[in-house]
Amino acid sequence: MSRSKRCRFCANPVMRLDYKEPKILQMFVTDKGKIVPRRMSGICAKHQRFLNTEVRRARILALLPFAAS
Numbered sequence: 001m002s003r004s005k006r007c008r009f010c011a012n013p014v015m016r017l018d019y020k021e022p023k024i025l026q027m028f029v030t031d032k033g034k035i036v037p038r039r040m041s042g043i044c045a046k047h048q049r050f051l052n053t054e055v056r057r058a059r060i061l062a063l064l065p066f067a068a069s
Helices: 022-026 045-060
Strands: none
Touching: 022 045
16 A cells, blocks of 8 residues: 655645746656646645646746747
């Protein structure tokens, strides 16, 4: 039996999602530029929605690529 994943943002309130930190956001984006789904990333639904918003903001400001080159 596998153990359940714990949301790293719920477990550590100091760690925050922010569009200005592409290194943290890059962990949740594949090499092709797709956002990793919740079942793979282990983030709760609340933080997954927030992650999607922050990744989109970072893409608009050209901090993250829209697709792989």
